[in-house]
Amino acid sequence: MDMQIPSLFNETLLRTIIESVPNGILLVDSQGKITLCNTEIEKMFGYAPAELLGKTVEVLVPISARSKHPAYRTDFSSHPSKRQMGAGRDLSGVRKDGSEIPVEIGLNYLILDQRKYFLASVVDITQRKMAEEKLHKAYDEVRQKNIEMEQFVYTVSHDLKTPLVTSSSFISFLKEDLEEKNYDSVFDSMDRLEKAHHRMQELIEDLLQLSRAGTLELKYEYTDISDIVTSIQESLADIIKEKNFKFSFHDLPKKVLCDRRRIYQVLENLINNALKYAADVKNPQIEVFGQETEKEIQICVKDHGPGVDPIYQKKIFGLFQRLDNSKEGTGVGLTIVSRIMQIHDGRCWIQSQPPDGCEFWIAFPKGKGKVYETTH
Amino acid sequence: MKLPIEPMHILLVEDDEDHAEFIKRILQRADPQVTLIRVKDGAEAISFILQKSPYQNRRLPALVILDLKLPKKSGHEVLEEIKSHGSYKSIPFVVLTTSDAEVDKERAYNHHVNSYLVKPMEAELFKKMLRELHLYWMNMNRPVSSVRSLDESFEDLDEMSPRGPL
Numbered sequence: 001m002d003m004q005i006p007s008l009f010n011e012t013l014l015r016t017i018i019e020s021v022p023n024g025i026l027l028v029d030s031q032g033k034i035t036l037c038n039t040e041i042e043k044m045f046g047y048a049p050a051e052l053l054g055k056t057v058e059v060l061v062p063i064s065a066r067s068k069h070p071a072y073r074t075d076f077s078s079h080p081s082k083r084q085m086g087a088g089r090d091l092s093g094v095r096k097d098g099s100e101i102p103v104e105i106g107l108n109y110l111i112l113d114q115r116k117y118f119l120a121s122v123v124d125i126t127q128r129k130m131a132e133e134k135l136h137k138a139y140d141e142v143r144q145k146n147i148e149m150e151q152f153v154y155t156v157s158h159d160l161k162t163p164l165v166t167s168s169s170f171i172s173f174l175k176e177d178l179e180e181k182n183y184d185s186v187f188d189s190m191d192r193l194e195k196a197h198h199r200m201q202e203l204i205e206d207l208l209q210l211s212r213a214g215t216l217e218l219k220y221e222y223t224d225i226s227d228i229v230t231s232i233q234e235s236l237a238d239i240i241k242e243k244n245f246k247f248s249f250h251d252l253p254k255k256v257l258c259d260r261r262r263i264y265q266v267l268e269n270l271i272n273n274a275l276k277y278a279a280d281v282k283n284p285q286i287e288v289f290g291q292e293t294e295k296e297i298q299i300c301v302k303d304h305g306p307g308v309d310p311i312y313q314k315k316i317f318g319l320f321q322r323l324d325n326s327k328e329g330t331g332v333g334l335t336i337v338s339r340i341m342q343i344h345d346g347r348c349w350i351q352s353q354p355p356d357g358c359e360f361w362i363a364f365p366k367g368k369g370k371v372y373e374t375t376h
Numbered sequence: 377m378k379l380p381i382e383p384m385h386i387l388l389v390e391d392d393e394d395h396a397e398f399i400k401r402i403l404q405r406a407d408p409q410v411t412l413i414r415v416k417d418g419a420e421a422i423s424f425i426l427q428k429s430p431y432q433n434r435r436l437p438a439l440v441i442l443d444l445k446l447p448k449k450s451g452h453e454v455l456e457e458i459k460s461h462g463s464y465k466s467i468p469f470v471v472l473t474t475s476d477a478e479v480d481k482e483r484a485y486n487h488h489v490n491s492y493l494v495k496p497m498e499a500e501l502f503k504k505m506l507r508e509l510h511l512y513w514m515n516m517n518r519p520v521s522s523v524r525s526l527d528e529s530f531e532d533l534d535e536m537s538p539r540g541p542l
Contacts, residue, residue, distance in 0.1 A: 162392055162474055164497050165497055168497050169398040172503070192394050196394065322447050325391050
């Protein structure tokens with residue numbers, strides 16, 4: 001390489017220095033031609049040794065910024081100084097194969113043999129960017145978890161207090177009634193106390209289930225969904241019969257990579273909901289079926305009940321959210337469903353146009369691609 | 377001269393059967409004249425107050441006692457909707473809830489509720505609270521309802537006591 005290297009430098013010394021630094025180094029003349037570079041920059045941008053020499057520096061600039069770059073050069077040459085390029089902005093360079101890499105560039109200038117040169121020192125910050133992104137993601141996740149936790153504590157404290165208010169209230173009525181020998185009311189109060197007690201128990205059990213749903217490691221295995229649905233049908237056979245449901249399933253996927261027990265819980269919850277909310281119609285029906293899309297394996301639990309008004313559809317996945325208090329349950333079921341699907345990197349949603357029944361969908365991402373959507 | 381007193385007409389928005397029963401019994405003990413209508417969720421409360429079907433011909437309540445955690449629409453959503461209606465926003469609301477969270481209080485007062493009460497877990501305190509609630513609103517209603525139209529009087533109440541004791 002016998003470019004315009006000044007004579008007062010010993011070439012071997014200069015070479016050794018620029019090859020020793022871990023950054024890419026470019027010397028560019030006032031026309032923008034690359035007159036000197038080190039191996040680091042050739043590796044960084046995917047060029048063969050000496051391939052960059054004589055090319056204009058714009059070959060390393062992404063197309064989107066390429067046309068403006070010569071003007072920046074002129075500008076820099078009229079106010080030359082040692083500084084960072086593109087202060088505050090994210091810079092990227094384009095490699096020979098067209099891929100872009102995030103870079104940081106320090107600029108300086110020098111005059112050699114009365115010619116102006118720009119010296120650019122380039123750092124590939126791909127790794128740093130990746131680490132930053134990871135950190136951001138982790139931070140967002142922690143923040144999201146904190147928000148969830150706060151909401152959880154808030155909701156739980158509210159809902160656990162409710163039966164306590166009931167019991168203290170009716171214990172006081174009970175005392176009054178006993179003093180007044182008003183025995184009819186005594187039984188009413190006792191009933192209410194019993195129910196409040198039962199409700200408290202239910203809440204605590206469901207909360208435990210929910211917390212387990214979120215914390216347990218998943219045991220992935222290939223699972224036949226129709227197996228699961230069959231055993232749920234068997235375990236709920238009495239209720240299905242008692243409430244006169246027609247229960248059917250078809251086209252269920254045979255091989256879904258999931259935690260069998262968790263998905264059992266999900267489908268059991270959805271089927272139980274259908275049994276609860278879709279029973280008061282003429283010919284109650286539950287249909288469970290699967291379908292595949294390009295990205296997902298989807299399973300639907302469909303009923304012919306009254307459906308859910310679109311304005312409430314987002315809400316129902318929230319903790320303790322209930323649309324009808326006359327039905328049994330605590331409002332934890334769909335939260336569990338949503339949580340379990342989330343940890344499977346899947347999603348769940350509802351489709352319903354009242355009064356034409358209701359479809360609850362769950363979906364698993366195909367392969368390793370992650371399809372992720374929060375549902376509430 | 378004694379002013380005529382109208383019996384107090386209250387709308388209770390409460391999803392919990394037992395809490396509703398307790399509130400009703402205590403208020404009616406305090407004043408057998410009280411008429412109390414209960415609805416079970418936020419959507420029903422909005423229909424009732426805005427006199428939508430099936431509540432077209434219902435008399436407007438003189439006071440709404442509102443729980444926050446409700447099926448379908450929350451108490452906050454009820455307030456949002458009612459308080460954005462020019463002609464209904466003067467109806468007084470008392471929030472009665474188990475939540476003592478600051479966010480709930482702030483949100484409720486931002487919607488100009490007249491007061492925010494936390495259901496006590498001590499029955500005697502709860503009874504006392506309800507008796508005082510009744511007494512306060514009975515007195516608030518007494519002089520104004522007889523001389524001025526309903527709407528005017530409520531606007532006054534809002535000004536006089538946006539965060540009254542009860």
